[in-house]
Amino acid sequence: MGVRSLAVGALGVVLGLAFSTNAIAAEKKMVNYVVKNGAIAKSLTGKPGNAANGRKLAINRKKGNCLACHKMPIPEQAFHGEMGPELIGVAGRLNEGQIRLRIVDPKFFNRDTIMPAFYKNTGFTRVLKKFKGKTMLSAAQIEDLVAYTMTLK
Amino acid sequence: MGDIMKKQIQGILIGAAVAVGLSGFAGVASAQDMIYKAGDRQSGYMYAAKETQAIQDDDLGNPAYIWVDEGEALWTKVDGKAGKSCATCHGAESAMLTDVGTRYPVYNAKLGKMQSLEQKINEERQEKMGAKPYKWESKQMLSLTVYMRNGSRGKPMNVSIDGPAAKFFEAGKKFFNQRRGQLDMACKHCHEDGAGMMIRANMLSEGQSNGFPTYRLKWQKPGSIHRRFRGCNKQVRAKPYGYGSDEYVNLELFVAWRGRGLSVETPAVRN
Numbered sequence: 001m002g003v004r005s006l007a008v009g010a011l012g013v014v015l016g017l018a019f020s021t022n023a024i025a026a027e028k029k030m031v032n033y034v035v036k037n038g039a040i041a042k043s044l045t046g047k048p049g050n051a052a053n054g055r056k057l058a059i060n061r062k063k064g065n066c067l068a069c070h071k072m073p074i075p076e077q078a079f080h081g082e083m084g085p086e087l088i089g090v091a092g093r094l095n096e097g098q099i100r101l102r103i104v105d106p107k108f109f110n111r112d113t114i115m116p117a118f119y120k121n122t123g124f125t126r127v128l129k130k131f132k133g134k135t136m137l138s139a140a141q142i143e144d145l146v147a148y149t150m151t152l153k
Numbered sequence: 154m155g156d157i158m159k160k161q162i163q164g165i166l167i168g169a170a171v172a173v174g175l176s177g178f179a180g181v182a183s184a185q186d187m188i189y190k191a192g193d194r195q196s197g198y199m200y201a202a203k204e205t206q207a208i209q210d211d212d213l214g215n216p217a218y219i220w221v222d223e224g225e226a227l228w229t230k231v232d233g234k235a236g237k238s239c240a241t242c243h244g245a246e247s248a249m250l251t252d253v254g255t256r257y258p259v260y261n262a263k264l265g266k267m268q269s270l271e272q273k274i275n276e277e278r279q280e281k282m283g284a285k286p287y288k289w290e291s292k293q294m295l296s297l298t299v300y301m302r303n304g305s306r307g308k309p310m311n312v313s314i315d316g317p318a319a320k321f322f323e324a325g326k327k328f329f330n331q332r333r334g335q336l337d338m339a340c341k342h343c344h345e346d347g348a349g350m351m352i353r354a355n356m357l358s359e360g361q362s363n364g365f366p367t368y369r370l371k372w373q374k375p376g377s378i379h380r381r382f383r384g385c386n387k388q389v390r391a392k393p394y395g396y397g398s399d400e401y402v403n404l405e406l407f408v409a410w411r412g413r414g415l416s417v418e419t420p421a422v423r424n
């Protein structure tokens with residue numbers, strides 16, 4: 001078990017929590033989607049997402065916070081997490097539909113995964129009231145993240 | 154200190170941490186005697202930044218020592234209808250000599266369940282002293298628990314999970330492995346699978362409890378292990394349990410057992 005010391009833990013610097021509880025997420029009404037061959041082929045909104053917005057969502061601690069676990073080509077952010085694989089090059093490994101399903105409900109691929117489902121609103125235990133029955137992100141935000149992830153060639 | 158030396162000979166590794174041992178407290182281990190690594194288990198100290206370790210190592214600079222002093226004063230302070238203090242029954246220094254900090258939570262036959270140190274203190278206050286219970290996260294409760302656990306500093310964590318404690322231990326273990334919240338994560342995901350990894354700017358540790366009540370730089374004061382549990386639950390957007398709830402006392406037992414053999418570090422300093 002490797003113990004690396006925190007590079008910047010300067011005296012008295014108080015670091016933020018990995019996940020904030022302040023965000024009120026997304027939608028109550030889910031868009032239905034079809035999983036086929038380990039992928040969701042169709043856009044949840046029927047439209048392509050906005051990659052620039054997806055990049056912002058990946059950084060935002062109250063939204064995607066993908067950086068908590070993944071190294072991504074986002075050099076202006078000092079801290080990238082290590083719990084998941086590097087996403088640099090992921091669009092060469094997976095197609096758009098696979099990436100969409102991976103973000104919507106990663107347990108489809110791995111029951112034991114630590115990665116949260118970003119478009120799921122049931123089947124959880126003791127969810128805080130303000131997040132109950134809600135998804136982490138909206139369908140449009142999922143599409144923005146799919147569009148951004150597809151740029152990671 | 155003698156039995157700690159023995160433990161070293163038995164092959165338990167001492168963390169290779171730089172120690173600025175200035176401890177002048179009678180009967181309390183100084184920084185270089187601490188066991189930060191026991192078997193495959195490591196204290197949060199080993200995952201902390203060097204600067205944070207340095208604050209903990211320096212007893213004169215550790216901001217939590219004000220709470221130790223405060224707790225010592227409460228130990229001898231008469232309170233309640235019976236006109237007694239803790240010291241009336243236990244002696245002026247007994248907190249320094251006992252191993253209470255290593256043993257709690259313990260099974261309480263009268264209650265038929267586990268009892269945490271905070272709950273024991275309030276039982277003593279109500280039943281022996283005729284005094285009001287302290288609120289869980291109050292200055293008094295934190296001071297007294299910091300003082301008492303500091304009295305066991307350097308001694309290895311050693312909770313009993315046998316006999317009547319077994320089923321509560323199992324409940325705590327189940328809690329640790331149960332996914333919860335909108336993020337659907339269990340304690341084990343961050344503190345077993347993730348220990349040693351960065352989660353953005355935070356280095357994940359094993360989630361050991363041997364330093365509690367811990368002085369968190371973020372809190373600017375010591376906090377109980379139940380406060381930490383609540384914080385970790387809320388991080389994954391799960392509804393926390395109450396201070397002193399059966400769920401958390403059982404979880405505390407399991408977490409203390411996970412850290413068996415690690416030195417009590419109270420008051421530890423963490424981010």
